[in-house]
Amino acid sequence: MNLTLSQRKKVSTWSLGLLSWIVALVIFFPILWMVMTSFKTELQAISTPPLFMWEPTLENFSVVQERSDYFKYAMNSVITSFGATFLALLIAVPAAYSMAFSPSKRTKDILLWMLSTKMLPAVGVLMPIYLLAQSTGLLDNVFSLIIIFTMINLPIIMWMLFTYFKEIPKDILEACRMDGASTFAELRYIVMPLSWGGIASTGLLSIVLCWNEAFWSINLTAADAGTLTALIASYSSPEGLFWAKLSAASTLACAPIVVFGWFCQKQLVQGLTFGAVK
Amino acid sequence: MKKMKSSVVALAMSLGVVGAVQATDLTIATVNNGHMVEMQKHSSSFEAANPDINLKWVTLEESALRQRVTTDIATKGGQFDVMTIGMYEAPIWGAKGWLEELTFSDAYDIDDVLPAMRGGLSVGDKLYAAPFYGESSMIMYRKDLVAAAGMTIEDNPSWGHIRDVAAAINSPEDGVYGICLRGKPGWGDNMAFLTTMANSFGARWFDEDWKPQLDQPAWAHAVTFYIDLLTKYGPPGSSSNSFNEILALYNEGKCGMWIDATIAASFVTDPKQSKVADQVAFAQSPVAVTNRGANWLWAWSLAVPAGTQKSAEAQKFIEWATSKEYIELVAKAKGWGSVPTGTRTSTYNNPKFQNAAVFADAELKAILSADPDNSTLEPTPYTGVQFAAIPEFQAIGVAVGQQISAALAGKLTVEKALEQAQKAADREMRKARYYK
Numbered sequence: 001m002n003l004t005l006s007q008r009k010k011v012s013t014w015s016l017g018l019l020s021w022i023v024a025l026v027i028f029f030p031i032l033w034m035v036m037t038s039f040k041t042e043l044q045a046i047s048t049p050p051l052f053m054w055e056p057t058l059e060n061f062s063v064v065q066e067r068s069d070y071f072k073y074a075m076n077s078v079i080t081s082f083g084a085t086f087l088a089l090l091i092a093v094p095a096a097y098s099m100a101f102s103p104s105k106r107t108k109d110i111l112l113w114m115l116s117t118k119m120l121p122a123v124g125v126l127m128p129i130y131l132l133a134q135s136t137g138l139l140d141n142v143f144s145l146i147i148i149f150t151m152i153n154l155p156i157i158m159w160m161l162f163t164y165f166k167e168i169p170k171d172i173l174e175a176c177r178m179d180g181a182s183t184f185a186e187l188r189y190i191v192m193p194l195s196w197g198g199i200a201s202t203g204l205l206s207i208v209l210c211w212n213e214a215f216w217s218i219n220l221t222a223a224d225a226g227t228l229t230a231l232i233a234s235y236s237s238p239e240g241l242f243w244a245k246l247s248a249a250s251t252l253a254c255a256p257i258v259v260f261g262w263f264c265q266k267q268l269v270q271g272l273t274f275g276a277v278k
Numbered sequence: 279m280k281k282m283k284s285s286v287v288a289l290a291m292s293l294g295v296v297g298a299v300q301a302t303d304l305t306i307a308t309v310n311n312g313h314m315v316e317m318q319k320h321s322s323s324f325e326a327a328n329p330d331i332n333l334k335w336v337t338l339e340e341s342a343l344r345q346r347v348t349t350d351i352a353t354k355g356g357q358f359d360v361m362t363i364g365m366y367e368a369p370i371w372g373a374k375g376w377l378e379e380l381t382f383s384d385a386y387d388i389d390d391v392l393p394a395m396r397g398g399l400s401v402g403d404k405l406y407a408a409p410f411y412g413e414s415s416m417i418m419y420r421k422d423l424v425a426a427a428g429m430t431i432e433d434n435p436s437w438g439h440i441r442d443v444a445a446a447i448n449s450p451e452d453g454v455y456g457i458c459l460r461g462k463p464g465w466g467d468n469m470a471f472l473t474t475m476a477n478s479f480g481a482r483w484f485d486e487d488w489k490p491q492l493d494q495p496a497w498a499h500a501v502t503f504y505i506d507l508l509t510k511y512g513p514p515g516s517s518s519n520s521f522n523e524i525l526a527l528y529n530e531g532k533c534g535m536w537i538d539a540t541i542a543a544s545f546v547t548d549p550k551q552s553k554v555a556d557q558v559a560f561a562q563s564p565v566a567v568t569n570r571g572a573n574w575l576w577a578w579s580l581a582v583p584a585g586t587q588k589s590a591e592a593q594k595f596i597e598w599a600t601s602k603e604y605i606e607l608v609a610k611a612k613g614w615g616s617v618p619t620g621t622r623t624s625t626y627n628n629p630k631f632q633n634a635a636v637f638a639d640a641e642l643k644a645i646l647s648a649d650p651d652n653s654t655l656e657p658t659p660y661t662g663v664q665f666a667a668i669p670e671f672q673a674i675g676v677a678v679g680q681q682i683s684a685a686l687a688g689k690l691t692v693e694k695a696l697e698q699a700q701k702a703a704d705r706e707m708r709k710a711r712y713y714k
Contacts, residue, residue, distance in 0.1 A: 043551055046526035067315065068337075127349075134355050218342055219349075222357045223305050223334035234337035237310040238466075239521055239541055241529075241551060 031254070037247035045244040060248035068231055070252055077227040077256075079142050080217075081210035084149030085203050091150070092157040093199070097187055099158075100165035101173060111162065114155040122215045133220055140222040148220070149210045156209070157202050164198030165191060200267045211257045228253035301332040302591050306360040307347055310337050311578065313411045313618045314362065317599055320607055324598050331591050340466075351376045351583045358583060359592045363407055365577050365650075366665050366672075368399045372406030378582040378589055379404045382597050390602065390622045395577050398650050407579035408600040411541070412620025414644035415474060415573045415664075418528070418546055419535040421559040423447040423454065431535075433562035433643075434572070437478070437503060440535065440564045444511035447534035456511030458533035459504070462520035463683040465675025470574060470664040471537065472682060474563065476500040477571025482654040483666045483674075483703075488712035490703035492678065492696050500566070502692050505685055517687040529553060537563060539576070540620065540644055543637035548615075560640035562647070571653030573644050574664035577620065620645055670710045677702035 003011065037045050039056035064070060099107050129148065130139075138144035168191060176190050192199065214229035221230055232253050235246040261268065308314045314337075321333045336358070338346055347361045351371065363371070371377050382388060388396070388405075395409040417440075419431055427446035431439075444456030460471045473483070481496035491497065508516045513527060521538060525545055528536050529552040536542070549555040563573040580599060582592040598604055602624055608617045614634035617625060619641060625631055626642045635641075653663040660666035665675065678699040685695035707713065 043529065043553075046530065048530055048532070067318065127353075130349060130355070131353060134353060139355060139357055218338070219346065222307070222336045223303075226336075233339045233342060235310055236339040237312075237522070238340040239539065240310075240312050240545065241522065241525060242310065 034247045034254075035251050037244055038251040040244050040247075042241040042244045045247070046241060060244045061252065063245055064235075064249050064252060068234065068249075070231070073226055073228045073231040073253075074256060076142055076145075076221075076225055077211055077229075077253075080145045080149055080227055081207045083142070083146040084153065084210045085206040087146060087150045088154050088157050088206055089199065089203055092154060092161050092202075093192070094187065096158050096161035096165050097191055100162055100168075101170070111159065114158055118152075118155050126219060129216075130220065139220060140225045142225045144220055145216060145225060145227070148216050149213060152213070152216075153206045153209055157206055160202040160205070161195070161199065164195040164202075168194050197267060197270050200264075201270065204261070204264050204268050208257060208261065301330050302588055303332050303334050304359045304588055304591050304595055305334045305336060305357065306362075306580075306595070307336045307338060307343060307350075307358040308362040309340050309343055309578070311411075314578070316608055316612065316616070316618075317410070317604075320604070320611070323607060324595065327598075328591075328594065331595065333595070347583075354585050356583075356586065359586045359588045360595055361581050361583055362410070362578055363581050364579070365398045365575065366662065366667060368407040368579060368581060369401050369661070369667050370669055371581070372401040372404065376584055377406040378584050378586070378593075379406060380408055380582065380593060380596065382408075382593075386597055386601060387624075390624050391600075392621060392623060392645060394575055394645055394648055394650070395621055398575055399577060399579055407577075407581035408596050409577040409579045409621040410600055411618035412575075412577035412645060413539045413541045414575055414620070414641070414648050415471070415538055416540050416543075416563055416640055416644045417535060417537050417561040418543060418558055419443075419561065420447070420454075420531075420533075420554060420557050422557045423534050424559075431559070431561045434565050434569055435561065437475075437564045437566045441503075441507055441511075444507060444535060448511040453532055454534055455513040455527075455532060457507060457535045457537075458513055458519065458524045458527055459508055459516065459537060460520050460524065461508065461512075461516040461683055461686050462518050462523070463676065463679035464520070465665060465672050465679060467520040467679065468683055468686075469675045469679040470576075472500070472504060472679075473664040474572055474574050475504060475566075477654050477663070478564065478568055479503070479566040480568060480655040482656055482658050483671075484658055484660060484707075486657055486659050488659060488707055490674075490700055490707060492700040492703055497696055498692060501682055501685070501696060503566075504682075505692060508686060509688075517683045539574075540637065540641040543641060544615070544619070544635070547636055558636075560637055562640070562644060568655045569647075570649075570655055571663050573648050575645065575648035575650055576664070670706050670712075674703045674706050677706070 038060055039058070040051065040054060041057060041059070044051050044054050099111065133139045133141075133144045172190060172194075173186055176186050181189070212229065214233065217227040217230045218233050221227070232246065232249050235242055235249045308317075318335050321335070325331065325333060343362065347358060347363065349355065350357045351361070368377070391409065392412065395412045396405065399405060399407040399409060417431060424431060424443060424447060427443070429443050429446055431443060440457070447454065448456030460468045462468055476497055479496050479500035481494065481500055482491050485491055513519070513532065519527075521542070524533065524536055524538065525542060527533050528546055531554045543558075543560060546552050546558050547555050552558075565572045580596045582589055582596065586592060600621065602622060605617045605622065605625055609630070614628070614631045617631065619625060619635070619638075626638055632638050648663055650661045650663050658666075660668060665671050681690065681695040681699040681702070684690045685692050690698075
C-alpha cells in the first residue's frame with residue numbers, strides 16, 4: 001500500500017499517540033488498581049481472577065477514618081512537606097546563586113559531592129540520627145522530620161536551581177550591578193523573577209518528594225508526628241487480609257498530593273522542561 | 279484577709295482540678311492484627327475505668343515494629359510504654375534486663391494462663407510479657423475434597439500420608455492444589471514452618487556445643503521432602519508465599535491442605551472471608567520420625583520496656599488487656615468466635631466459646647502439645663520450637679530461609695542450599711564467639 005507523505009505523517013502521529021496512551025496506561029495502572037481495590041471487600045480484593053465489575057463499598061474508608069485519625073496524619077504531612085520545602089529553598093536559593101554567578105575552582109566538585117550524599121543508603125545513618133533526635137528531645141516531633149527532609153532534598157534542589165540560574169544571562173546582572181544594586185537586590189529583583197518558573201517547579205518537586213518519604217517518617221515518629229506514609233504502613237498485617245483497607249489508606253494518602261499536582265501541573269511541566277528564561 | 283483566703287482556696291481548687299484531669303499518656307506499639315485492632319476499639323472501656331490514663335496507639339508493620347522496639351529499647355528511647363513482642367524476643371530481652379518483670383493482682387488469675395505460654399514468656403520464674411493471643415500450628419484441610427478422594431486425615435499423620443492425600447486431591451486444572459505451605463524467605467516465614475517439619479524429621483539447629491547442624495542428613499531429608507511436595511502438589515510461585523498469600527489462596531478454595539498458624543482457623547472458617555468456610559476440618563501437625571517440635575508455639579504478647587517512667591500505668595493496662603474480663607468484653611461486643619485465643623484455660627472451658635469456635639479443641643491440643651524446652655529428638659542447648667531463642671537466630675534464620683527458598687524456586691539444589699546455609703550459620707556463630 002502506497003501512502004502519501006501527509007498520510008504517512010498522520011499514521012505516524014496516530015501511532016505515536018496510541019503508544020503514548022498505552023505507556024501512560026501501563027504507568028497509571030497500579031494507581032488505578034489501588035483505587036479500585038479500595039472500593040472492594042477483603043474477599044473481593046483477593047479474588048482470582050481479579051474482579052473488574054463489582055458492587056463498590058465505602059466500608060474501607062470508614063474503617064480507616066474510624067481506626068486512625070486521618071486528618072492528624074494529613075496535617076503532619078502538610079506541615080513537614082511545606083516546612084521542609086520552604087527551609088530548603090531558603091538555603092538553596094542563595095547557595096545556588098553564589099555557585100552560579102561566582103563560581104570557584106571547586107564549585108563543580110562541591111556540587112558533585114552534594115549529589116553523592118544522595119547515594120548513601122538512609123539506613124546507614126539511622127542510628128546516629130535516631131540518637132541525635134533522642135538526645136535533643138525531637139523524637140516523634142515534626143521539627144525533626146522537617147530538618148531531615150530539608151537535608152535529604154537539598155542536593156536535588158541545589159542542582160535544579162543551579163541549572164536554572166546558570167541560564168540567566170550574566171549581562172543582565174552586570175547591568176544591574178552598574179546601576180548600584182546590592183547582591184540581595186540582584187537576587188530579589190532580577191534572579192528570582194527571571195527564574196520563578198524553575199523555583200516553583202523545584203519547590204513542587206520537593207513537596208512531592210517530602211510527601212512520599214516513608215523511611216524516616218516510620219522510624220522517627222510514634223503517636224504524634226506520624227505522616228500519611230506512616231499511616232499506610234500501619235495497615236500492613238502479618239496475619240490477616242488487609243489489601244482493601246491498605247488500598248483505602250493509600251488512596252486517602254495519595255489523594256491530596258495528586259490533586260495538588262493536578263492544579264500545579266502547568267508550572268511543574270513548564271519549569272521542568274523549559275528551564276529558567278526560555 | 280478573707281478575700282486572700284478565698285483566693286488561695288480557689289487557686290488550690292483549680293490546681294486540684296488541673297491535677298485531676300491531667301491524664302498520663304501511655305504509648306502502645308502494636309501490629310495490625312485483627313485482635314490488636316479490636317483491642318484499640320475497646321480503649322475507651324479502659325480509659326473510662328482509669329480516667330488518669332490516656333492511651334495512644336502506634337500501629338506498625340511487623341518488621342518495622344521489631345526494628346523500632348529494638349532500637350527504642352536498646353537506646354532507652356522511651357518512645358513506647360507498652361510493646362507488642364513475640365515469644366522469641368521476650369526471654370532474650372527479659373534476660374538482658376530490657377523488660378520489666380510483670381506482677382499482677384490475684385484477680386488476674388495467672389494460673390489460668392496456659393502453662394506453655396507462661397513458660398515461653400518467662401525467664402526462670404519471672405514473667406516478662408503477658409500473652410495477648412497465642413497460637414500453635416496445625417493442619418487445616420478441605421474435608422469435602424479429602425472425603426471425595428476416599429481418604430481421611432487423623433491427628434499427627436505421617437508426612438508420607440500427607441503426601442498421598444496431597445497427590446489424591448491435587449487438581450490444578452480445577453484450580454485446586456494439594457497442599458499450600460510457606461515458601462517466602464524469613465525466620466518467621468518459611469523457616470518457622472520448616473523448623474517444625476525438620477524437628478519432626480529428627481533435625482535440630484545446633485548441637486550441644488552450638489555447632490550448626492544444617493549439614494546433617496535429617497535436614498536434607500526434611501528439605502528434600504518439602505521441596506518435592508510443594509513442587510509436585512503446591513501452587514505455582516510457592517517460594518513467595520507466606521501466611522497472607524496462602525490465606526488468600528485458601529479462602530478462594532485453591533488449597534486442599536494448609537499447615538500453618540492456628541490463628542488462621544478463625545479466618546478460614548469465617549464465611550465473610552472464606553468461600554470454603556463450611557468445608558474446613560483440622561488435625562494435629564504431621565510427623566516423620568518424632569512428634570517432638572512438630573507444631574510451633576507463638577504468642578503476641580505485651581511487655582513493659584525497662585526504664586519507662588510509666589511502669590505502673592503500663593502494667594495496669596497489660597493486666598486489663600490480657601485479663602478474663604477483657605475476653606468477655608470482646609465476646610459481648612463481637613461474639614465468642616472473635617475473642618483472642620491461645621492464652622487462657624478458662625476460654626477453652628467456656629461452653630459458649632466451644633460452640634462458637636469449631637477449631638477450639640484442635641487449637642488447644644496443638645498449643646498444649648508444644649514444648650519449647652523439648653522440641654527436638656536429640657538434645658540441644660536452646661529453647662524454642664520454631665526458632666532458637668538466641669539473638670543470632672534472626673540473622674541465621676533469614677540467611678538459611680533465603681537458601682531454601684532459592685532451592686524451592688529451582689535456582690539451587692537442596693545440597694547446595696544446605697551447604698551454603700551451614701556456612702552462613704557457622705559464620706554467624708563464630709562471629710558471636712559461641713566457638714572458635
